Amino acid sequence: MLSKLFFGYFAVIMVALSLLVITRRNPVHSVLWMLVLFFHIAGLYLFLNAEFLAAVQVILYAGAILVLFLFVIMMLNIKVEITAERFIGEWPIGVALGLSILMLIYFTTSKLIQGPAGQFSIEAIKAETHTKALGKVLYTEYLFPFEIASLILLIAIVGAIVLAKKRG
Amino acid sequence: MNIFGLFDGLIGMQGSLALNILIIIVKIAVVVGITMLHVAYATYFERKVIGHMQVRLGPMRVGPHGILQPIADGIKLFFKEDIVPDGADKPVFKIAPIIPVFAALSSLAVIPFFEGFVIADINIGLLYILAMSSLGAYGIVMSGWSSNSKYSFLGGLRSSAQVISYEIAIGLSLVGVMIMAGSLSLNDIVKAQQQHWHGMYLIPQFIAYFVFLVAAFAETNRAPFDLPEAESELVAGYFVEYSGMRFALFYAAEYMGMIIMSSIAVVCFWGGWTMPPVITNAVPAIKMVPGIVWFVGKVYFHIFLYYWIRATLPRYRYDQLMALGWKVLIPLALANIVVTAIVKFMS
Numbered sequence: 001m002l003s004k005l006f007f008g009y010f011a012v013i014m015v016a017l018s019l020l021v022i023t024r025r026n027p028v029h030s031v032l033w034m035l036v037l038f039f040h041i042a043g044l045y046l047f048l049n050a051e052f053l054a055a056v057q058v059i060l061y062a063g064a065i066l067v068l069f070l071f072v073i074m075m076l077n078i079k080v081e082i083t084a085e086r087f088i089g090e091w092p093i094g095v096a097l098g099l100s101i102l103m104l105i106y107f108t109t110s111k112l113i114q115g116p117a118g119q120f121s122i123e124a125i126k127a128e129t130h131t132k133a134l135g136k137v138l139y140t141e142y143l144f145p146f147e148i149a150s151l152i153l154l155i156a157i158v159g160a161i162v163l164a165k166k167r168g
Numbered sequence: 169m170n171i172f173g174l175f176d177g178l179i180g181m182q183g184s185l186a187l188n189i190l191i192i193i194v195k196i197a198v199v200v201g202i203t204m205l206h207v208a209y210a211t212y213f214e215r216k217v218i219g220h221m222q223v224r225l226g227p228m229r230v231g232p233h234g235i236l237q238p239i240a241d242g243i244k245l246f247f248k249e250d251i252v253p254d255g256a257d258k259p260v261f262k263i264a265p266i267i268p269v270f271a272a273l274s275s276l277a278v279i280p281f282f283e284g285f286v287i288a289d290i291n292i293g294l295l296y297i298l299a300m301s302s303l304g305a306y307g308i309v310m311s312g313w314s315s316n317s318k319y320s321f322l323g324g325l326r327s328s329a330q331v332i333s334y335e336i337a338i339g340l341s342l343v344g345v346m347i348m349a350g351s352l353s354l355n356d357i358v359k360a361q362q363q364h365w366h367g368m369y370l371i372p373q374f375i376a377y378f379v380f381l382v383a384a385f386a387e388t389n390r391a392p393f394d395l396p397e398a399e400s401e402l403v404a405g406y407f408v409e410y411s412g413m414r415f416a417l418f419y420a421a422e423y424m425g426m427i428i429m430s431s432i433a434v435v436c437f438w439g440g441w442t443m444p445p446v447i448t449n450a451v452p453a454i455k456m457v458p459g460i461v462w463f464v465g466k467v468y469f470h471i472f473l474y475y476w477i478r479a480t481l482p483r484y485r486y487d488q489l490m491a492l493g494w495k496v497l498i499p500l501a502l503a504n505i506v507v508t509a510i511v512k513f514m515s
Contacts, residue, residue, distance in 0.1 A: 028313060032260065035306065055295035059339075063302025067309065067332060074313045074321070129291050131352060 003047075010044050025082050027073045031066060038062045049122060052131040195287050199276050207423040208238035214475050221479040248412035256409070257314040264311035265407075265414045268421035271303040275428045280355050282441040282459035293354040294346060297432060298339050301387065305331045307421070308396070312406035323405025326486065327396030330386060333493040334393075337383035340501035344376040344508040345369050345436045358440035367444030370437045375504045377437045379497050381473075384429035386493065388422060391478035393489055401483075430470035431463075438466045 017037040024030040038061045045054035125133050138146055212227065212234070219226025227234030252261060278293040280286040290296060305328050312324015346352060348369060349360035361367055370377050386393040396405040407418045434440060441459030448454050484492070 026257075028257070028260070032310070051290065051292045052295070055292050055299050058299035059295065059302050063299065063305070063335070064332070067305050067328065070306075070309050070313075071325075071328070074309070074325075131292060131295075 006047060007044075010040055010047065014040050014044075026078060027076065027081055028070065028078065031070050031073055034069075035062055035066055038066065049125060050130055052134055192287065195285075196277075199281075199287060200273060203273070203276060203424065203427060204420075206427055207420050208242060210423045210426065210471060211241070211419075212238045213471075214478075217472065217475040218479045221476075242416075245416040246413055250412040250414060251409075253315055253317065253409045255316040257316070260310050260314035261409075262414070264307050264314060265410065265417035265421075266307075267310065268304050268307035269417050269424065271300045271307075272421050272424035272428055275300045278354060279428070279431045279435065280358060280440060281463055285460075286355065289353065289355050291351070291353045291356075294342055294352045294357070294436075297428070298335075298342070301338070301425075301428075302335055304387075304421075304425070305335075307418070308406050311410065311418075315406075315409035317409050319403060320406050320408045323396060323402075323408065327389060327405055330389075330393065330395065330489060330493075333490060334383045334386040334497075337379055337493060337497040337501055338387060340498060340505065341376040341379040341383060342432075342436060343501070343505045344373045347505070347508045347512055348373065354435050354440075357436055358442060361439045362442055362445060365444070365446045367442060367446065368437060368439040373437060373504070373508070375500055376508075377433070379501045379504070380433060380437070383493070383497055384433065385474070385477065386489070388425040388429055388474075390422075390426065390474055392481040392484050394478075394483060395486055395489060398483060426471060426474055427467065430467045430474075433470055434463060434466040 014037060017033055017040065020033040021030050021037060024033065038057060042054040042057040042062075045051070045057060120133055120137075215237070216226040216234075227237040230236040230240045252258060275297050277287040278290055278296050280289070308324055308328045308331060312320045312322075312328070315321070345357060349357040351357060351360065361369055364372075366372075385391075389396045398405070407415060410418060441463040443454055443462055
């Protein structure tokens with residue numbers, strides 16, 4: 001009962017916050033609402049016993065990525081942004097696309113079959129702590145995808161530096 | 169304990185639910201009350217210590233040796249007019265000073281002050297503290313932007329770049345401690361240090377401790393990295409437009425940040441509330457002293473270090489600050505992680 005109440009709170013508030021993010025006229029306000037949204041996502045991770053993911057969600061998304069967003073947006077001329085047209089002319093197409101994807105998700109979720117339970121039950125994770133369990137899986141079974149992901153990020157960093165250097 | 173374990177524990181014991189909540193509230197009140205008192209008197213001792221280092225007396229007028237000075241300052245700030253600049257983004261302007269205070273006070277929840285006394289013993293304690301300290305940048309960016317003033321905007325950009333850069337160094341310097349202790353829980357980190365004869369990670373992790381200390385000075389905007397404020401050169405930075413109580417919140421958050429950074433240094437590198445086994449084995453009587461004495465003593469030493477360095481070192485230039493953070497501290501911390509991991513793997 002209590003867990004359902006908790007999940008209901010997070011679900012409703014997260015939808016409301018997402019709407020606030022896309023409807024604010026002032027982009028800085030949008031980013032600040034997104035910060036509150038990220039905290040609720042972290043809360044949802046805690047709810048799933050994934051405390052490591054919750055902490056990383058706050059450190060990386062709220063503490064690093066969103067601050068950089070805010071940095072860029074603060075440099076914009078807010079006074080022009082506020083008076084600018086909110087939505088481009090093609091928004092009905094976007095709404096139609098979004099609704100059709102929502103329908104697709106709705107119909108597929110009813111057909112989902114639960115897979116067999118793996119070795120990581122809630123009890124196993126509680127005994128081993130989430131951080132340790134995640135680390136073990138990430139650095140053994142999924143080491144190759146992990147390395148590929150880090151290589152892609154490295155290329156992005158090198159690319160950004162090359163682009164910035166060419167100007168000077 | 170899992171974060172939700174705390175929650176389950178509260179719900180599970182239906183009969184003593186109210187009692188458990190009451191105990192937690194009393195603990196929070198005690199910790200917050202004592203910390204606030206320390207914040208007030210940290211300002212007094214800063215003025216006294218720096219005064220004596222510069223052959224002055226420091227505050228002397230309010231009470232004997234100026235002992236009531238922080239109370240007088242507090243009352244004065246409380247009754248000052250709260251000015252909100254014209255054209256400021258009012259909601260953001262008003263929320264901005266609350267964020268650093270909120271982040272600092274919530275970090276206190278996971279710090280173990282002595283054996284068995286911690287508000288929430290969660291198993292990601294160190295990550296939680298890093299997450300909370302990463303929120304500090306929002307107070308800076310929001311106040312700088314919302315003031316609608318070029319001075320605070322530029323100050324905000326400067327100091328948020330500083331805080332974000334040094335956050336990386338702080339996080340990386342603590343990884344060495346995490347590897348050695350094999351845990352993210354602050355309680356376990358203190359206990360793991362007792363396994364060694366020296367009883368503190370300060371000795372095997374001296375590089376990490378150095379990086380942590382320097383980065384903590386920058387993270388809390390203290391001298392020699394106090395460029396955001398630079399009171400002897402500029403009209404302060406991101407909080408130029410703040411007055412009265414809202415300014416006091418920024419000011420208090422800086423001192424809370426100092427206390428929390430000192431506490432983390434003590435817990436992760438100085439063995440927290442314990443004394444080195446080599447000393448306790450030689451003089452068993454030391455075990456009779458309650459742990460809080462050692463903890464508080466070590467924290468006071470670190471806070472004194474903040475004052476000492478402020479009175480000693482000149483301020484860094486901005487490019488020197490960035491070069492130090494990215495080209496010295498982060499590579500040092502990374503090298504420390506590699507070496508620590510190899511040593512741990514070999515043994």
